[in-house]
Amino acid sequence: MSSSIPNKGTALVLEILPAFFGIYGIGWLYAGRVATGLILLLTGLVVIWGSYAAIFLLSALTLGLGIVCICAVILLQIFIAVLSVLSLNNALERASESLSRP
Numbered sequence: 001m002s003s004s005i006p007n008k009g010t011a012l013v014l015e016i017l018p019a020f021f022g023i024y025g026i027g028w029l030y031a032g033r034v035a036t037g038l039i040l041l042l043t044g045l046v047v048i049w050g051s052y053a054a055i056f057l058l059s060a061l062t063l064g065l066g067i068v069c070i071c072a073v074i075l076l077q078i079f080i081a082v083l084s085v086l087s088l089n090n091a092l093e094r095a096s097e098s099l100s101r102p
Contacts (some may be wrong), residue, residue: 006031008092015088019081023050027088031095040084048077068073 015027025040051073058066 004093005095008089008096009087010083011092015085016081019077019084022052022077023082027085031092033086033091044080048073048080050078074102 011027013027013033014030015024018024018026022044023041025037028037028040050051052070055066055069055073058069060066
C-alpha cells in the first residue's frame, strides 16, 4: 500500500453500493488492495450471479418452485457484504494507525 491511505468513507461506499447487486471488492480495489478486491469481485460474480442463474433455471424446470431458494442467496449476499465492509473498515483503520505512528 502507498504511503497515503485513501478516503475511508469513499472506500466503504464503493464497497457497500455495488454489494446490492452482488458485486464486491470495488472498495478494496480503491483502497489499493488489488488482490483482495479481485478475489472478492470474481468470487461474488461466480457465487452470487451463478446462484441466481441456477435458481432461475431450477424455477423454469419446476414451474416456479425453485424461486423459494432465492431467500438463501439474498441472505448469503447480505452476509458477504457485511463481512467485506467490516473487513475493509478494519484494514483501513490498521493502515491509518500504522501511518500515524512515528
